[in-house]
Amino acid sequence: MYLAAVKPVLDEVTSEVLHTRSWLEDDRKRFWQQEMRVRGRKLEDAKQELFNASLSTFGEATSFQQMAVQRTQRAVREVEEKMSVLKKWDRELDNRSAPLVKQMEQLHGFLDVEMVKAVAYLDQVLAALAAYQSVAPVAAKAAETK
Numbered sequence: 001m002y003l004a005a006v007k008p009v010l011d012e013v014t015s016e017v018l019h020t021r022s023w024l025e026d027d028r029k030r031f032w033q034q035e036m037r038v039r040g041r042k043l044e045d046a047k048q049e050l051f052n053a054s055l056s057t058f059g060e061a062t063s064f065q066q067m068a069v070q071r072t073q074r075a076v077r078e079v080e081e082k083m084s085v086l087k088k089w090d091r092e093l094d095n096r097s098a099p100l101v102k103q104m105e106q107l108h109g110f111l112d113v114e115m116v117k118a119v120a121y122l123d124q125v126l127a128a129l130a131a132y133q134s135v136a137p138v139a140a141k142a143a144e145t146k
Contacts, residue, residue, distance in 0.1 A: 003115055010108050017097050024090050032086060036079045043072040 050065040 003111055003119070006111060007108070010104055010111075014101065014104055014108075017101055021090075021093060021097075024086065024093060028086055029083075029090075032079055032083045036076070036083070039072065039075045039079055043069070043076050046072045 046065070046068040050069050053062050053065045
Protein backbone atom coordinates (compact mmCIF):
# COMPACT_ATOMS: atom_id res chain seq x y z
CA MET A 1 0.00 0.00 0.00
CA TYR A 2 2.77 2.43 0.97
CA LEU A 3 4.79 1.64 -2.15
CA ALA A 4 1.79 2.15 -4.38
CA ALA A 5 1.14 5.56 -2.81
CA VAL A 6 4.74 6.84 -2.79
CA LYS A 7 5.83 5.96 -6.32
CA PRO A 8 3.28 8.21 -8.08
CA VAL A 9 4.22 11.09 -5.78
CA LEU A 10 7.91 10.72 -6.63
CA ASP A 11 7.09 10.48 -10.32
CA GLU A 12 4.96 13.62 -10.10
CA VAL A 13 7.68 15.61 -8.33
CA THR A 14 10.27 14.54 -10.89
CA SER A 15 7.87 15.44 -13.67
CA GLU A 16 7.25 18.89 -12.18
CA VAL A 17 10.98 19.60 -12.01
CA LEU A 18 11.40 18.55 -15.63
CA HIS A 19 8.36 20.58 -16.65
CA THR A 20 9.70 23.68 -14.88
CA ARG A 21 13.11 23.26 -16.47
CA SER A 22 11.51 22.89 -19.89
CA TRP A 23 9.34 25.94 -19.28
CA LEU A 24 12.38 28.04 -18.38
CA GLU A 25 14.72 26.73 -21.06
CA ASP A 26 12.28 26.50 -23.93
CA ASP A 27 9.04 28.40 -23.48
CA ARG A 28 10.24 31.50 -21.64
CA LYS A 29 13.54 31.69 -23.51
CA ARG A 30 11.81 31.50 -26.87
CA PHE A 31 9.20 34.06 -25.76
CA TRP A 32 11.79 36.63 -24.65
CA GLN A 33 13.97 36.07 -27.71
CA GLN A 34 10.95 36.74 -29.91
CA GLU A 35 10.08 39.78 -27.79
CA MET A 36 13.67 41.05 -28.22
CA ARG A 37 13.36 40.78 -32.00
CA VAL A 38 10.03 42.63 -31.99
CA ARG A 39 11.22 45.40 -29.69
CA GLY A 40 14.53 45.65 -31.54
CA ARG A 41 12.64 46.23 -34.80
CA LYS A 42 10.50 48.88 -33.10
CA LEU A 43 13.65 50.58 -31.82
CA GLU A 44 15.18 50.59 -35.28
CA ASP A 45 11.93 52.00 -36.71
CA ALA A 46 11.83 54.72 -34.04
CA LYS A 47 15.48 55.63 -34.73
CA GLN A 48 14.76 55.76 -38.44
CA GLU A 49 11.78 58.06 -37.84
CA LEU A 50 13.95 60.27 -35.65
CA PHE A 51 16.61 60.40 -38.33
CA ASN A 52 14.04 61.20 -41.03
CA ALA A 53 12.48 63.91 -38.85
CA SER A 54 15.87 65.43 -38.16
CA LEU A 55 16.62 65.54 -41.91
CA SER A 56 13.27 67.04 -42.83
CA THR A 57 13.51 69.80 -40.24
CA PHE A 58 17.16 70.53 -41.01
CA GLY A 59 18.72 68.86 -38.02
CA GLU A 60 16.08 69.54 -35.42
CA ALA A 61 14.41 66.35 -34.33
CA THR A 62 10.97 66.59 -32.88
CA SER A 63 10.48 65.71 -29.24
CA PHE A 64 7.88 63.14 -30.23
CA GLN A 65 10.43 61.07 -32.15
CA GLN A 66 13.00 61.47 -29.37
CA MET A 67 10.50 60.22 -26.78
CA ALA A 68 9.59 57.30 -29.03
CA VAL A 69 13.26 56.28 -29.28
CA GLN A 70 13.70 56.57 -25.50
CA ARG A 71 10.53 54.55 -24.87
CA THR A 72 11.60 51.76 -27.23
CA GLN A 73 15.12 51.76 -25.73
CA ARG A 74 13.57 51.23 -22.29
CA ALA A 75 11.47 48.40 -23.71
CA VAL A 76 14.60 46.74 -25.13
CA ARG A 77 16.44 47.13 -21.79
CA GLU A 78 13.44 45.58 -20.04
CA VAL A 79 13.69 42.49 -22.25
CA GLU A 80 17.43 42.31 -21.67
CA GLU A 81 16.81 42.37 -17.92
CA LYS A 82 14.14 39.66 -18.23
CA MET A 83 16.51 37.48 -20.23
CA SER A 84 19.23 38.02 -17.61
CA VAL A 85 16.85 36.98 -14.84
CA LEU A 86 15.78 33.98 -16.91
CA LYS A 87 19.40 32.84 -17.30
CA LYS A 88 19.95 33.29 -13.56
CA TRP A 89 16.90 31.21 -12.67
CA ASP A 90 17.84 28.56 -15.20
CA ARG A 91 21.19 28.14 -13.41
CA GLU A 92 19.56 28.39 -9.97
CA LEU A 93 17.00 25.73 -10.80
CA ASP A 94 19.73 23.32 -11.80
CA ASN A 95 21.87 24.15 -8.77
CA ARG A 96 19.00 23.83 -6.32
CA SER A 97 17.07 20.95 -7.83
CA ALA A 98 19.88 18.62 -8.96
CA PRO A 99 20.75 17.34 -5.45
CA LEU A 100 17.09 16.89 -4.60
CA VAL A 101 16.33 15.10 -7.86
CA LYS A 102 19.29 12.81 -7.19
CA GLN A 103 17.91 12.01 -3.73
CA MET A 104 14.48 11.30 -5.21
CA GLU A 105 16.04 8.97 -7.77
CA GLN A 106 17.88 7.16 -4.97
CA LEU A 107 14.65 6.89 -2.99
CA HIS A 108 12.87 5.61 -6.09
CA GLY A 109 15.56 2.95 -6.53
CA PHE A 110 15.34 2.05 -2.85
CA LEU A 111 11.57 1.67 -3.10
CA ASP A 112 11.83 -0.40 -6.28
CA VAL A 113 14.46 -2.81 -4.95
CA GLU A 114 14.97 -2.78 -1.20
CA MET A 115 11.39 -2.14 -0.10
CA VAL A 116 10.13 -4.91 -2.37
CA LYS A 117 12.61 -7.28 -0.75
CA ALA A 118 11.60 -6.06 2.71
CA VAL A 119 7.91 -6.60 1.98
CA ALA A 120 8.63 -10.10 0.69
CA TYR A 121 10.69 -10.86 3.81
CA LEU A 122 7.92 -9.59 6.11
CA ASP A 123 5.40 -11.73 4.22
CA GLN A 124 7.63 -14.77 4.88
CA VAL A 125 7.92 -13.86 8.58
CA LEU A 126 4.14 -13.49 8.86
CA ALA A 127 3.64 -16.84 7.15
CA ALA A 128 6.14 -18.49 9.52
CA LEU A 129 4.45 -16.91 12.55
CA ALA A 130 1.05 -18.07 11.34
CA ALA A 131 2.41 -21.58 10.83
CA TYR A 132 3.99 -21.55 14.29
CA GLN A 133 0.77 -20.28 15.83
CA SER A 134 -1.26 -23.08 14.28
CA VAL A 135 1.25 -25.76 15.44
CA ALA A 136 1.77 -24.52 19.00
CA PRO A 137 -1.75 -25.20 20.32
CA VAL A 138 -1.78 -28.70 18.82
CA ALA A 139 1.50 -29.58 20.54
CA ALA A 140 0.23 -28.20 23.86
CA LYS A 141 -3.00 -30.28 23.61
CA ALA A 142 -1.01 -33.41 22.87
CA ALA A 143 1.13 -32.87 25.95
CA GLU A 144 -1.96 -32.36 28.13
CA THR A 145 -3.64 -35.59 27.00
CA LYS A 146 -0.65 -37.81 27.94
